[in-house]
Each structure stands twice: as structure tokens, then as C-alpha cells.
Amino acid sequence: MIKQLLLFYFFINGGFLFAQLDFAKNIIADLSSEEFHGRGYVNDGDTRAADYIANLYEKLGAQKLGSSYFQDFTFGVNTFPDxxxxxxxxxxxxxxxxxxxxxxxxxxxxxxxxxxxxxxxxxxxxxxxxxxxxxxxxxxxxxxxxxxxxxxxxxxxxxxxxxxxxxxxxxxxxxxxxxxxxxxxxxxxxxxxxxxxxxxxxxxxxHASFKAKHTARNVVGLIPGKNKKKFVVVTAHYDHLGRMGSSTYFPGANDNAAGTAQLLNLMKFYSQNQPKYSIVFIAFAAEEAGLIGSKYFVGNPLIDLKKIRFLINLDIMGTGEEGITVVNATKHKKEFGLLQKINDDKKYLVQVKARGEAANSDHYWFTQMGVPAFFMYTMGGSKAYHDVNDKIENLSFSEFEDIASLLRDFIQRL
Ligand SMILES: [Zn+2]
Structure with a gap:
């Protein structure tokens, strides 16, 4: 793992142009490996993932919104360490x-x-x-x-x-x-x-060990745009389910190492191509524990929520053979129309499917506060979900680059 990470950093620092898919696959392979313990609450799996993501924010030149990239909060969680x-x-x-x-x-x-x-x-x-x-x-x-x-x-x-x-x-x-x-x-x-x-x-x-006061951290970074008054926010949760004893961990490659990698992939692009709006990137913790990280952020926002032009929450980004579903599509008809038009013109995905409001991921608390937001997830391919089979080798990545293109076009035309 260490060797792999060093090689990876060398690529970034060395300025090698290598495909965005390789960049993302490296991240997903790392985050879903056993060293990250299912990015849960045994052996500091979630904290290790937060450090790894912050390290990449730093390498990609993202700005901090405070003294660090981290926003800490605490909650109680049950764990199975051994x-x-x-x-x-x-x-x-x-x-x-x-x-x-x-x-x-x-x-x-x-x-x-x-x-x-x-x-x-x-x-x-x-x-x-x-x-x-x-x-x-x-x-x-x-x-x-x-x-x-x-x-x-x-x-x-x-x-x-x-x-x-x-x-x-x-x-x-x-x-x-x-x-x-x-x-x-x-x-x-x-x-x-x-x-x-x-x-x-x-x-x-x-052996269950209940941690009454576990500290988790959202990882927040900013790439300044030409318009610094308004923000586009890109979010993805990086936590998963953790371990079930010493021999079993839940890799969470699709859910949501893949969305985290897509977030970092977009950050990499905007670090080299100044965006129209400033873009805030938030890798949320504790989504699987009940949308706790995003709830904390909305209660303790590091930016003025009223200045968010649009928020895009990414989850389960590893496939896409049957297109994507967009939650809140019926709530934000104008933006959804734009998204569909771009997709029709450029033929990125077979389907951009509309769904109404749903309290099923981190966009939810923002929607409750009146922040315009979409939640997108891929359809088709791997059926593994919240189980030991959600591994990188089961992901097709068939639409990973198309989704990135669709999101870049959409953000540009907002
Ligand atoms: Zn998820």
C-alpha cells in the first residue's frame, strides 16, 4: 500500500498527464483496501481516510476554509473490533x-x-x-x-x-x-x-465496543473561481461501514470510494482550469451512520449557505450502464432540463432519470435549508451494496469519465 501511495504521489508531483480514470481507480483501490478498514470505526478507518483525502486536497492545491481541511464532530457508534x-x-x-x-x-x-x-x-x-x-x-x-x-x-x-x-x-x-x-x-x-x-x-x-464519543471529520477544500461571491458545492461521503470483527471488513468501493474519487477527479480538473464559480468540495464523514456529517455542516456552515448557486452530491459512482438517477430533479426543473439537454446533445449517458425529493444522502439537510441541490447515483452493473462484495474488481467504471464531462459542462453552464 505504501509503495502504491508513493508512486501515486510521484505521478501528481511529477506533473505526468495520466488519464482521469487511472487517477480515480488508484484512489478507489486505496480507500477500499483493508488498510482503511472499511472507512468505519475500528482501527481509525474513517480518520485514515480523512487524512488520505486531505493529503490529496493539499497536493491538488485546494484552499482551506479555516486553519485545516477538517471539520470535527462527535457521535456515538457501535463497533466490532475483534x-x-x-x-x-x-x-x-x-x-x-x-x-x-x-x-x-x-x-x-x-x-x-x-x-x-x-x-x-x-x-x-x-x-x-x-x-x-x-x-x-x-x-x-x-x-x-x-x-x-x-x-x-x-x-x-x-x-x-x-x-x-x-x-x-x-x-x-x-x-x-x-x-x-x-x-x-x-x-x-x-x-x-x-x-x-x-x-x-x-x-x-x-465482542461489541460502543464508542460513546467518536470523533469524525468532514474534509473541506476550495478552488477559487472567477466569481468568488457564489459557490458551487460538490459533495461525496467517504465513510463506509467499517469492520465486523478482525477478519471481515466492508470495502465500500462503489459506496462511496467511487464518489469520493469523482469529487477528487473534479478537484484535479478545476485546480488546472479555473472554474466560473468558486467550488467548495466536501468529503462528508458519517453518512452511513445517519447523514451525521452533513447535518453537522449545515448546522455549522463554513460558507454562507445562501451563496450556494447549486450543490451536487455524488454517491455510488462506479458504474452507469443504465445511466444515472437525479434526486430533486422535479424540484429544480430548470437545472434538470439543462442537465438533460447537455446529455442529449453530447450523448454521455443512456439515461438521466428524474426522481423527486428523498432523504437518502447528504444533500438532504441542504435541501431542508433551501439550498438548491441534486443527488446523483449510477444505475446498472454491480449489485453489491453494503456487503463484502462491494470491491473495486466488481465495478465497470463504464461511465466514470462521461459523468465527469457531464458535471463539468453542467457546472460551466449554471
Ligand atoms: Zn453511500
Missing amino acids: TVRITVDGKDLITGVDYIVDPATPSINKSYELVYCPPSGWNTVPKLHVGRNDVCFVFDAGKTKDKDSLKLMASYMRQANTIAPVIRIQDTKLTWSVATELRDRALIEVLRDRWDTTAKRIHLNI
Whole structure:
């Protein structure tokens, strides 16, 4: 890794002209490597990523808005720094592949008898076991697809989980997240084809460490434009989900090392080509923990929010075979029309799809404050999302350069 980084810096400092895609791929390879621990909350993964990004801001000549590129804030977060081991009838399951631990799960090291809750017994089975502290419930919807039944199961499962650990058998892919508080008991999601339905005992050995006051940092830099009174803001979150024990980390190549690389790619371009408006670049922390970094920025803005001509938030930027979706398109019809016109004229992407408002990424708090903003994400290609397969080798990068061109044209014509 160090060798790779040195080589990379040599390229920038040496002034070699090399393709923007290589520049971006290097960044994504670094940020999604194990050295960054899934850019979460074990082994300072998120802080390492912040340092790495700030280093690139410096190399690219971005200005600071204060004494440093960092804007610090604190929040509580649950982490799994070392032991995460689940053994079923003496056989270990594979962490992140066979199962995931719900992110709010507390520490536990104990053996249990497995008690199955099939559809007919979702409520009755846990009731029969009230008062016992040596059972772990297995909730399995089986072939049930009925939405009301599944809702009922979810509510019984929540009740059962207040008295005992719960295993939930999953048919769809495992999708992890980040928790800012602890639940009462362990909740584990296991893939159906990895679960032996005749299993009798389970040992849960999970070390959770709740950090009540974790410090995270937004990374903010500016490239001055010809018009210094108004700003265009480009944002992308750089945090991801972190580690699930010592052997499993979540790379987050598409979500959102790719968007971070696109942000840096644009910074690189504007550092060599003065933009029309001054451009503020914000790599946000703690997006996956609940849009915490962007909320903090909007509450403690480093620029006057009223002077933002437009904000573009980039997430999941590694593919694009089916084009991009633009959140807030229906809210800002004029700008969306401009974006579509550019795309129609230049034939960059197969589709620029309109979507309404959505509270699904960092643009949200800005939208709430009346700042005009789009949130863009790519469609098509890799299906990996919030799982151990979100790796650089699964990304096509098919539209990475086209998206950069579309954004540059759009920013120029705002
Ligand atoms: Zn994301």
C-alpha cells in the first residue's frame, strides 16, 4: 500500500498527464483496501481516510476554509473490533458471507439451545419460553411471501428479541449498516442456503465496543473561481461501514470510494482550469451512520449557505450502464432540463432519470435549508451494496469519465 501511495504521489508531483480514470481507480483501490478498514470505526478507518483525502486536497492545491481541511464532530457508534464468531453445532459460520450481525448487537459469549419459530408459531413459541435464558429463537418465514404475515413476523421477532437472541433466516442478500445505539440482545441474519435447519445449538461470541464519543471529520477544500461571491458545492461521503470483527471488513468501493474519487477527479480538473464559480468540495464523514456529517455542516456552515448557486452530491459512482438517477430533479426543473439537454446533445449517458425529493444522502439537510441541490447515483452493473462484495474488481467504471464531462459542462453552464 505504501509503495502504491508513493508512486501515486510521484505521478501528481511529477506533473505526468495520466488519464482521469487511472487517477480515480488508484484512489478507489486505496480507500477500499483493508488498510482503511472499511472507512468505519475500528482501527481509525474513517480518520485514515480523512487524512488520505486531505493529503490529496493539499497536493491538488485546494484552499482551506479555516486553519485545516477538517471539520470535527462527535457521535456515538457501535463497533466490532475483534471477536465475531458464530458456531452452529460445533461448526463456524463465515462472517459477512454466511451471516451478518445486526449493527446494534451488544457483546455476548454464550451457548444456546435453538428454538424454531415457523410461521404458525411466530407468537406462541417465544411465549412458551419466557423466563428461560438458554434459548435462541430462529425466525423463518419459509415460503411466506404475504406482506401482512411478514409484518406480523417482524413485530413478533422484535418482542422475542427483548427476551432472547434471535436468528433471522434471510432469502435475499445480506445488507449491513451502522448503529448509533445498542439493542438489548443479539440479532443475527443468516442466509437460508448457509443454515442447517436441523441445527440444535449455537454459540455466539461477539465482542461489541460502543464508542460513546467518536470523533469524525468532514474534509473541506476550495478552488477559487472567477466569481468568488457564489459557490458551487460538490459533495461525496467517504465513510463506509467499517469492520465486523478482525477478519471481515466492508470495502465500500462503489459506496462511496467511487464518489469520493469523482469529487477528487473534479478537484484535479478545476485546480488546472479555473472554474466560473468558486467550488467548495466536501468529503462528508458519517453518512452511513445517519447523514451525521452533513447535518453537522449545515448546522455549522463554513460558507454562507445562501451563496450556494447549486450543490451536487455524488454517491455510488462506479458504474452507469443504465445511466444515472437525479434526486430533486422535479424540484429544480430548470437545472434538470439543462442537465438533460447537455446529455442529449453530447450523448454521455443512456439515461438521466428524474426522481423527486428523498432523504437518502447528504444533500438532504441542504435541501431542508433551501439550498438548491441534486443527488446523483449510477444505475446498472454491480449489485453489491453494503456487503463484502462491494470491491473495486466488481465495478465497470463504464461511465466514470462521461459523468465527469457531464458535471463539468453542467457546472460551466449554471
Ligand atoms: Zn453511500
